[in-house]
Amino acid sequence: MAFESGDKAKAYWSENVRLMLILLSVWFVVSFGCGILFVDELNSIRMGGFKLGFWFAQQGSIYVFVCLIFIYVWLMNKLDAKYGVREE
Amino acid sequence: MDVQTLTIIMVGASFALYIAIAIWARAGSTKEFYVAGGGVHPVANGMATAADWMSAASFISMAGIISFIGYDGSVYLMGWTGGYVLLALCLAPYLRKFGKFTVPDFIGDRYYSQVARRVAVLCAIFVSFTYIAGQMRGVGVVFSRFLEVEVATGVILGGIVVFFYAVLGGMKGITYTQVAQYCVLIFAYTVPAIFISMLMTGNPIPQLGFGDKEAGTDVFILDKLDGLSRELGFTEYTSGNKSTIDVFFITAALMVGTAGLPHVIVRFFTVPKVRDARKSAGWALLFIAFLYTTAPAVATFARVNMVNTINGPEAHGTEYAKAPSWIKNWEKTGLISWEDKNGDGKMFYSGDERNEMKVDRDIIVLANPEIADLPAWVIALVAAGGIAAALSTSAGLLLVISTSISHDLLKRDLAPDISDKKELMFARIAAATAIVFSGLLGIYPPGFVAQVVAFAFGLAAASFFPAIILGIFTKSMNKEGAIAGMVTGVLFTTAYIVYFKFIDPSANNAEHWWFGVSPEGIGTLGMMLNFVVSIVVSRMTPSTPVEVQDLVESIRFPKGSGAAQDH
Numbered sequence: 001m002a003f004e005s006g007d008k009a010k011a012y013w014s015e016n017v018r019l020m021l022i023l024l025s026v027w028f029v030v031s032f033g034c035g036i037l038f039v040d041e042l043n044s045i046r047m048g049g050f051k052l053g054f055w056f057a058q059q060g061s062i063y064v065f066v067c068l069i070f071i072y073v074w075l076m077n078k079l080d081a082k083y084g085v086r087e088e
Numbered sequence: 089m090d091v092q093t094l095t096i097i098m099v100g101a102s103f104a105l106y107i108a109i110a111i112w113a114r115a116g117s118t119k120e121f122y123v124a125g126g127g128v129h130p131v132a133n134g135m136a137t138a139a140d141w142m143s144a145a146s147f148i149s150m151a152g153i154i155s156f157i158g159y160d161g162s163v164y165l166m167g168w169t170g171g172y173v174l175l176a177l178c179l180a181p182y183l184r185k186f187g188k189f190t191v192p193d194f195i196g197d198r199y200y201s202q203v204a205r206r207v208a209v210l211c212a213i214f215v216s217f218t219y220i221a222g223q224m225r226g227v228g229v230v231f232s233r234f235l236e237v238e239v240a241t242g243v244i245l246g247g248i249v250v251f252f253y254a255v256l257g258g259m260k261g262i263t264y265t266q267v268a269q270y271c272v273l274i275f276a277y278t279v280p281a282i283f284i285s286m287l288m289t290g291n292p293i294p295q296l297g298f299g300d301k302e303a304g305t306d307v308f309i310l311d312k313l314d315g316l317s318r319e320l321g322f323t324e325y326t327s328g329n330k331s332t333i334d335v336f337f338i339t340a341a342l343m344v345g346t347a348g349l350p351h352v353i354v355r356f357f358t359v360p361k362v363r364d365a366r367k368s369a370g371w372a373l374l375f376i377a378f379l380y381t382t383a384p385a386v387a388t389f390a391r392v393n394m395v396n397t398i399n400g401p402e403a404h405g406t407e408y409a410k411a412p413s414w415i416k417n418w419e420k421t422g423l424i425s426w427e428d429k430n431g432d433g434k435m436f437y438s439g440d441e442r443n444e445m446k447v448d449r450d451i452i453v454l455a456n457p458e459i460a461d462l463p464a465w466v467i468a469l470v471a472a473g474g475i476a477a478a479l480s481t482s483a484g485l486l487l488v489i490s491t492s493i494s495h496d497l498l499k500r501d502l503a504p505d506i507s508d509k510k511e512l513m514f515a516r517i518a519a520a521t522a523i524v525f526s527g528l529l530g531i532y533p534p535g536f537v538a539q540v541v542a543f544a545f546g547l548a549a550a551s552f553f554p555a556i557i558l559g560i561f562t563k564s565m566n567k568e569g570a571i572a573g574m575v576t577g578v579l580f581t582t583a584y585i586v587y588f589k590f591i592d593p594s595a596n597n598a599e600h601w602w603f604g605v606s607p608e609g610i611g612t613l614g615m616m617l618n619f620v621v622s623i624v625v626s627r628m629t630p631s632t633p634v635e636v637q638d639l640v641e642s643i644r645f646p647k648g649s650g651a652a653q654d655h
Contacts, residue, residue, distance in 0.1 A: 002647040013644055017561075020177050027173045031166045031343075036336050039159075043326070049299035049308030054326040057162035058154075058384040059295060062169045062377050069176045069370035076181075077363055085647040087361045 002085050012083045019075055023068050031061040094468035095234045102272055102472045103249050106479070109268055110253030110261040118512050121258030122189045122491055123357045128263055130364040134371025136266035137355040139273065139476070140484035141168075141346075141372070142379055143219070144226025147273060147477035152452030154387035155394075158317075158325035161387065163335055167342025169373060169380050174347040176369030180356040182560045184365035185643040189357060190488075191350045191552060192496040198559040199567040200636055202501055207574050209496045211551045212350040216485040216492075217526065218544040219351075223485070224530025226478040233421055233454065234471040243530040246479060247523050254483040255519045259358060262483045269480040274378055276473020280457045280466050281382045284389045287460060294385035302392075313392055319403070321440035325391070330606075331598065337609030344615055345545030348553035351484045354491075362646035390452045393459050398437040398445060405434030414458035423448035482526070490519035543585050546611025550577030554618040560644075563637045569626025577618030584610045 003009040034042055035057035042053030050059075080086040128136070146168070154161030186194055192212060196205030224243050231242025253261045278294075285297035289309060302309050313325045323329050330338075346352060355372070356365040398415075400406040408426060415435075418424040425446045426435050437445040454474065457466045494515035499506060506514070551574045558565040558573075585607045588596040598604050605613060642648075 002645055009641075009645075016644070023177060024173070027170065031170050031339065032336060035162060035166055036332060036339065047299070049301065049310050051310075051326050054159055054162075054310075055299070057159060058165055059381055061166050062381055065169050065173050066370070066374050066377050068173050069366075069373055072177055073363070073366045073370055076366060080363070080646055083645075085645040087363060087646050087649055 003083065008083060012079065012085065015079055016076070019072070019079070023072055027065065027068055030056060030064045035061050089464070091464045091467050092235065094464050095471045098465075098468045098472040099235070099475060102268075102476060105268055106249060106265045107252055109265045110257045113257050113261045113264045118495075118508050118515070120260045121512055121515055122487075122495065123354070124258075124260040124263045127360055128358045130359055130368040131371050132267050133263065133355060133359050133364075133368045134373075135270045135375050136263045137352070137368065137372035138375035139266040139270035139480035140262075140355060141352060141376060141481070142273065142477055143481035144223050144474065144478035146379065146383075147277065148226055148229070148453050148474050149450055151383040151386040151390065151456075152449035154384055155391045155452045156449050157329070158323065159328035160330045160335065161384070162328075163330075163338045163342060165380055165384060167339045168346055169376060170339070171343040171346025171352075172369055172373040172376070174343060175352065175356070176366055176373075178560070179347060179353065179556055180365045180369050181362045181646065182643045183353060183556070184356050184359065184362050185646060185649045186639075187357075187649060189354075190491050190496055191353050191556070192492065193500065194559065195552075195555055195570070196496070196500065198636065198639065199555070199565075199570045200633060201567040201571065204555075204567055204571050204574070205496060205501060207571060207578075208552070208555075209492050209501075211547060211574075211578065212492045212496075213489055215349065215544045215548055216351060216488045217522075220482050220485040220489075220522070220526040221529035221533065223478045223482040224526050225533050227475055227482075228530050229450065230454070230471055230474040230478070233418075234468070240531045243527050246475065246482075247527040247530075250479055250482050250486065251520060251523050254486045254523075255516050258515070259354075259487055262487060263358060265483070266480045269476040270375060272476040273473040273480075274375070276469045276476070277379050277386075277453075278382055280460070280462055280470060281386050281389075283462050283466065284393075284456065284460045285385065288389050288392070294389075295381045298385040298388040309388060309392060313388060316392070316395055317439075320395070320399075320438035321442075322438075325388070331604050333604050334598070334601075334606050334609055337605045337612045339609075341549050341609050341611035341615075342545055344549040344553045345547075345611055348548035348551070348556070349544075350492075350548075350552070351481075351488045353552075354488060355484075362649045386453065386456065390456050390459065393456075394447070394452075395437060397459060398435050400434075405432070405436040407434050409433065411435065412459075414455050417458065418451050418455055421451075423451045486519050486522050486526075489522045490515045493518040543582075546581045546585060546607075546614060547578060549611035550581040550614030550618055554615055554622060558619070558622055560640065563640045564626060564631060565622060566626050566629055566632045568629035569622040569624075572625040573618040573622030576621040577614045580617055581611055581614035584614075 039053035043051040045052040047055060150164055183194060192205050192208035195208040227246035228239035228242045231237055232239045253265050281294040282292055285294040286292050288303060289297040289300040290303045291297035291300045298309055301307060302312060310326055317325050359365050359368050397412055398406060415424060427444055429444050435444055436442055454470060457470055494511050498514055499511050555570045555574050588607045
């Protein structure tokens with residue numbers, strides 16, 4: 001067992017899952033939310049030549065996706081170190 | 089020098105480069121053949137994954153499709169990038185910790201069942217074949233237009249090159265070749281885009297340029313395009329035709345399908361550590377994003393450009409006798425054609441009865457540099473890029489097919505006693521056979537190639553994704569549940585697609601679709617069904633053995649990950 005105790009293992013896993021769910025909700029909001037479900041509402045807002053909903057669907061969501069993965073990597077590395085389950 | 093000579097030089101030089109890399113990175117063991125020895129740096133792996141992922145469809149067809157359907161094309165942009173978030177957060181690190189070679193490996197071991205393994209092998213092979221036929225066709229199209237050789241010659245040439253580095257080099261050869269191919273393809277994609285963005289808006293960054301004003305005027309490009317679309321009887325470019333529910337389901341199917349495609353997942357077995365698997369997914373998406381955020385800009389510029397050249401500045405049509413050379417060039421390939429309906433000798437393009445043009449979506453990217461009057465070397469570069477995109481994806485898929493046969497089917501199932509050397513030999517034979525087979529599909533394309541791509545994603549979404557997710561995030565999911573779920577998901581998705589695409593294509597419209605979901609998006613429903621059936625069945629059947637529960641426990645944290653293990 002890599003963890004000090006079973007409780008630690010449980011705590012690590014629940015923090016991991018919580019982080020994942022938070023990031024996935026951002027993922028859902030920018031793509032399915034801003035880009036699809038609320039696209040018409042957002043299109044009434046303009047950002048330069050872009051209608052905002054259209055911009056989210058063709059540009060913004062992709063930028064957010066890239067950021068989400070790197071944020072995940074960073075936070076997970078911290079979590080691994082906290083629980084002492086980092087690889088050597 | 090003329091375009092053709094330049095193209096031969098560029099394509100020839102890129103081929104020489106790929107083969108040189110393949111010789112340098114030959115695979116000596118099954119481990120090197122399957123997962124490149126597990127020692128690829130995450131940035132290199134990210135680049136290779138990006139090249140693997142971006143196929144002829146991404147390079148040649150995507151911007152063209154978006155150009156024609158505007159906002160509706162967003163499903164591809166979000167779908168084919170958003171899947172990487174799922175991969176990075178929900179799959180890649182755990183599968184890397186699991187530490188075997190293939191997706192059927194995971195399914196077979198996690199669900200302690202040869203039946204589950206076989207179902208997974210069948211799905212993997214089917215999905216990969218569907219995909220690869222399209223790639224070979226892409227190689228053929230590029231060859232026939234730019235080098236003016238027969239499609240068959242192009243396919244055979246491309247096949248030989250892939251054969252060389254995939255069969256000799258395995259994953260190791262493929263990975264390093266793909267790094268080179270990524271560089272070629274991204275350069276080939278962005279250079280013309282930057283040129284065109286400069287020309288049309290004065291902004292050198294295409295991603296910003298298509299939200300800018302047209303050079304010398306006070307009108308935003310997108311507003312102009314919306315206006316043009318209205319006048320010509322098309323749907324407004326920034327709105328769409330598809331219903332919200334359909335856009336939602338298609339995007340979801342593409343995202344989940346991406347995360348479930350075996351040739352993408354296997355890339356995360358090739359890195360040294362679990363944290364590299366996470367990072368690698370980030371790099372891959374970053375490299376993919378360069379192309380995917382450029383594509384909608386290319387689409388917008390190309391649309392405006394094309395309408396303007398055909399209809400003329402006054403929008404009364406351009407005389408055919410004075411048509412620019414790209415129209416004549418592409419007429420030869422049959423991808424563009426003109427029929428003078430009103431007999432005025434002028435071409436006119438519109439979405440209503442005034443239309444006299446037939447324009448194939450695939451020419452947008454390939455003809456774009458010609459439409460914008462860019463120098464000949466840019467055109468040659470695009471040809472080399474299109475071929476790089478097709479070859480890199482084919483190689484990745486070939487590897488999945490060959491490992492599925494030699495490793496999953498022979499070594500882990502039918503003939504567990506074969507030696508490492510023999511296994512490697514079978515892997516090479518399988519890869520070679522697959523090349524010949526897919527080459528034939530490229531030369532004699534069955535009419536259904538385009539139809540079945542949706543199938544590949546739907547199937548991956550409805551079969552693998554739920555089984556893997558449940559395998560990682562629950563300990564209670566047992567083999568009965570997983571198998572029942574996969575079979576239900578696959579059968580449902582297959583039946584729906586086959587019905588609307590082949591049995592009764594005339595009924596393929598929103599009136600007949602269930603909940604208004606088109607066959608492209610049905611994989612999402614198949615996935616939901618898979619989840620429900622798996623969970624219900626697992627509640628009614630014996631629980632998972634203790635050693636499997638320990639296995640699940642052990643893949644949930646990074647420490648102790650070894651190199652990918654042989655058996």
